[in-house]
Amino acid sequence: MLSLPASIFVPLPIKSTPKIAVTCGIALLGMVDLIWAHYIDLAFHGLSSILGSMLLLALIGVFYDLSGRSKRLSDMGYYAALWTGFSATAVIFTYLTASLNFPLHDALFADLDAKMGFDWVALYLAVEGYPRFSALLGWAYDSMYVQLFVSMLYFAHKQWTRKNDELLLIAFISLVVTSIFSGVFPAVCAWHYFDLGIERSVHLSHLLSLRNGTAASFSIDQMQGIVTLPSYHTVIALLLIYVYRDQKWSFLLILALNVLMLLSVPFRGGHYLVDMIAAGILFVLSAVVTKYVLRSRERATVPDPAGTRPLMAPVVSGMRRPAS
Structure with a gap:
């Protein structure tokens, strides 16, 4: 029978599946951004500087990974690079979907809030x-x-790779879906609709220029959050509570802050209540998909008898892992 060295059974791509999946997702989203922006003649x-930062952070991750000097610094470099690329491509995508210029739904969202007994104006004035x-x-x-930044560093320091994977995957999936929904069902914001707190609508000029087609270019460091439904802040608040769910003292701190x-x-944030409800549903669906992805990845590996590294089970007829 054909004997192969044990190293051939080490599935590096499987071991890094979440990172590779997000990397591919970022690359695909970047291509969509590039083509779409060129098509509508919009420049960013x-x-x-974003690409330079990503490259530097990724190289830090590669150096500490291949040298074996520090798993913590390796993960910090890798995840920081992914978050940087994800943030840039995703915010551009929200601007592009806003340019679709579908009819605004502020009146509908305000009406749904009222039917649920949520009086935005009264509550806003009470808070103020x-x-x-x-x-x-x-x-x-x-x-x-x-x-998000501190959590990424904390999980890398504790070498909780699964938590970093959960944090990144759920954030990525939910923001892509959020961008699409906000483009198809756009709204300006509750501040604008009720004419209260309008001075906080720093995104207004960007959103309206995208909708009326007068926007020509944007600087990446001046772009704003222009999404109304679903509320991405709601998704992230629930996500942070979720990833700290099995901790003790840190969970209590995160819970209080995110409540x-x-x-x-x-x-x-100038959001309607329906924005938050939609975000809650989106978070649950994103978490379910992420849990399935991570479990599938774990089932694809077979533990080494020595318990030191994941091994891929032989799948080719006639191939056997040599006895140790």
């Missing part, structure tokens, strides 16, 4: 009546990116 500036509480909500709302973020979404 500052991408060279307590400036310190309003500021606290604003701080919680703005903490989203910091929480505040959820409370802030209508008033500091």
